[in-house]
Amino acid sequence: MPDLSLKPNTLDTSPLRNAVRQMVDEQIIPGASWALLQGRELVDVQCVGWADIEARTALRTDHIFRIFSNTKLVSSVCALQLIESGKLGLDDPVARYLPQVQNLQVLRAGASSIEQTEAQRNPITIRHLLTHSAGFTLGLFDNGSPLYAAYTAYGVRSAEKTLEQMIDVLVKIPLMFQPGTGWEYSSVATDMLSRVIEVIEGERIDRVMSRRVFEPLDMADTGFVVPPGAVPRFVAFYAGASETEPWKPGLSRIDQEPYPGAYLKPMPRVSGGGGLVSTLGDWVALVRALIPGGPTLLRAETLAMMMQNHLPAGQGIGFTNTGPYTGCGHGLAGAIAIGDVPGDAAYRAGEFWWGGAAGSKWWINPSRNEAGVFMTQRRLGFWHPLSRRVRTALDAINVAGAAGR
DSSP, rough: OOOOOOOOOOOHHHHHHHHHHHHHHSSSSSEEEEEEEETTTEEEEEEEEEEEETEEEEETTTTTEEETHHHHHHHHHHHHHHHHHTOOOOTTHHHHOOOTTOEEEEEETTHHHHSSSOOOOOOOOOHHHHHHSOOOOOOSTTTHHHHHHHHHHHHOTTTOOOOOHHHHTTTTTTTOOOSSOOOOOOOHHHHHHHHHHHHTTTTHHHHHHHIIIITTOOTTBBSSEEEEEEEEGGGOOEESOOOOSTTTTOOEEOOOOSTTTTTTTTOOOOOOOTTTEEEEEHHHHHHTTTSSSSSOOOOOHHHHTTTTTOOOOOOOOEEEETTEETTTTEEEEEEESOOOOOOOOOOOOOOOOETTTSSOOOEEEEEGGGGEEEEBBBBBTTSTTHHHHHHHHHHHHHHHHHHHH
């Protein structure tokens, strides 16, 4: 069991606790748990609200969350470990490991159908997959686009397809842009990276993750399926009252999303792009293992490389439904805040961060010597303005200044 003991300090976390309590009382989120670190030391761990509103089950640190796209951090770490060992190269063509991923078609600018294409000019590399610059899309928020329709028609996101089967259909669909010339968030890009890892390691991605990450860090509650004995600790999943009015009060239970029985039984698809469940303690163990100052999963130079912007000058990141994240680039496992952003941005200068669709989020800020994990379970919580409210509350807490007092 990961250690959640606190370093003695005088940290006043009331701004964050009050902000979360208000969102729980207003039925914006069911509850939230979080941990704040100064360096590698925990200075705050708290739970507010409910794991299950209907059953009135108070949230605890051992509750299990759907962490969706936070999964990408583990897949990326496994890939970087292979790069360290010389089994994989950052700029290796993906086709070296997956021969079918070459000579793809690419949508022409302004295309209105997937027939309007041109030939692929640049090979897709491992770096492209890690930074979401390969030309794949999410196929989730861009409904109405030709690629959304194609991803849906081909069942690219289907849990019934193995990673190998997903790639076999994915290569039939054009890329959104020429590899390396744009940025488009894509879970299937990380799933493709996971398949590369499978080919190199000769075993399925869940077993690679267990051997390389979960077992060394004693992350016993992290995996792709919740064991039967742990189901009582699996939190309920909720949707807000309105996706177009994010602050409208009200939550409805959606435990059967993204498909009936999700996370309760093994499925053919083991998604390195978004399929894990985890606990607050387990994720703190992972974040801590990526902070210099103690045993880490990666070498210091690899950690530094991971937390640098790898996108071309002038290239930013953003989502179809939320617009650009001003001042952010992308590293090898998450976004990089290049500079402070005025207003209520959900990050600050130097921060390396990412999150998941249900609101869970992690961050490491080397320049401020801070890190943290925040977990909740509301659909599209990561892109909800609640992230900015949490950030504002965090900025009112002097984490670094409280250490050692």
